[in-house]
Amino acid sequence: MVEIAVNLNARSVRDMVDRAVRVADAGAARLGVWDSPVAVPECWTTLGVLAGRTTLPLGVTVTNPVTRHPVVTAAALATLAEIAAGGVFLGIGTGDSGVYNLGRRASTLADLRAYVRCVRDLLRTGRHGDLALDRVPDRPVPIIVSAHGLAALETAAEIGDAVIVGLGFSADVVAAVTEVVHRVADRTGRDPVPLWWNTGSFSVDDDPDRARAAGGWLLAAHAHHFARSGLATKAVPVEYRDPIAALGASYDLSAHGRQPEDAKRRYVDTAIGLGVWDYLCDRFLVAGTPAQVHDRIEALGERGVTRLETSTSVRGVDDLVPILNLFQSTLKLS
Numbered sequence: 001m002v003e004i005a006v007n008l009n010a011r012s013v014r015d016m017v018d019r020a021v022r023v024a025d026a027g028a029a030r031l032g033v034w035d036s037p038v039a040v041p042e043c044w045t046t047l048g049v050l051a052g053r054t055t056l057p058l059g060v061t062v063t064n065p066v067t068r069h070p071v072v073t074a075a076a077l078a079t080l081a082e083i084a085a086g087g088v089f090l091g092i093g094t095g096d097s098g099v100y101n102l103g104r105r106a107s108t109l110a111d112l113r114a115y116v117r118c119v120r121d122l123l124r125t126g127r128h129g130d131l132a133l134d135r136v137p138d139r140p141v142p143i144i145v146s147a148h149g150l151a152a153l154e155t156a157a158e159i160g161d162a163v164i165v166g167l168g169f170s171a172d173v174v175a176a177v178t179e180v181v182h183r184v185a186d187r188t189g190r191d192p193v194p195l196w197w198n199t200g201s202f203s204v205d206d207d208p209d210r211a212r213a214a215g216g217w218l219l220a221a222h223a224h225h226f227a228r229s230g231l232a233t234k235a236v237p238v239e240y241r242d243p244i245a246a247l248g249a250s251y252d253l254s255a256h257g258r259q260p261e262d263a264k265r266r267y268v269d270t271a272i273g274l275g276v277w278d279y280l281c282d283r284f285l286v287a288g289t290p291a292q293v294h295d296r297i298e299a300l301g302e303r304g305v306t307r308l309e310t311s312t313s314v315r316g317v318d319d320l321v322p323i324l325n326l327f328q329s330t331l332k333l334s
Contacts, residue, residue: 026324032061064095093146168283217264223248
């Protein structure tokens with residue numbers, strides 16, 4: 001069975017609600033909202049509104065250790081848990097647009113580890129060292145850790161209840177990710193952590209070339225994320241590292257999630273010109289005719305990629321709903 005979790009990004013809470021209702025009715029596994037205050041409505045306010053409109057699990061995908069004190073994050077989760085019928089989760093990573101667009105830097109993996117430990121203790125017992133939280137949720141809050149490199153993946157597999165994999169899902173990447181996760185499980189005595197594979201978004205069109213062009217601008221966002229922290233731990237072949245770094249350098253992070261159409265076309269042209277278009281499409285993109293997208297998701301499932309994480313753009317909701325209808329699934333978090 002293929003499960004599809006959906007991250008909502010829109011310019012207004014009204015649009016967030018509309019998208020949430022549509023994708024929930026179509027069979028999304030869970031719903032998350034971005035924590036990127038420059039680009040989208042504030043995450044916890046939006047989640048409070050969504051709690052009254054859906055019974056799916058709700059959470060933020062993803063926040064970071066930089067912009068909020070851990071007690072503030074734990075309190076937000078505990079409060080949301082009081083009204084969210086489907087339960088709540090915390091998605092967290094070291095920080096991307098939500099951090100950089102505020103003039104800050106991503107946290108270290110050590111800081112991420114400490115932050116997750118603190119929030120988890122507060123949610124379970126109401127205490128962590130000298131910190132305290134008066135309200136504790138009456139059911140567990142899963143913490144899903146985002147990882148865009150193999151070193152980050154190792155940390156995420158150690159501390160997370162699940163992992164959002166931002167490394168892509170080509171066959172070689174799946175093999176590398178699986179090896180890391182099983183190695184961590186062997187070392188820690190845990191079961192291998194559940195993996196959610198980030199796709200950016202689906203792009204569907206009766207013209208397959210047009211579908212790839214429409215969704216292909218996201219490859220620049222992946223390249224930027226990779227290049228910012230170095231490509232050595234990203235499972236990128238040596239011959240592609242410099243051109244991927246160049247593609248990443250062309251990406252305007254200040255417009256993350258709301259890129260103008262001319263910029264999207266420029267990113268596609270840049271990827272093609274640098275010779276990394278086919279490689280990155282295979283690694284990150286789910287695009288094509290409805291039948292091709294269906295077959296692509298089925299093939300990923302056979303590869304072991306059975307949980308997909310995707311976002312909604314303006315057009316993306318219309319692309320996503322029929323795909324969700326084909327892969328009806330609901331993940332209950334406990």
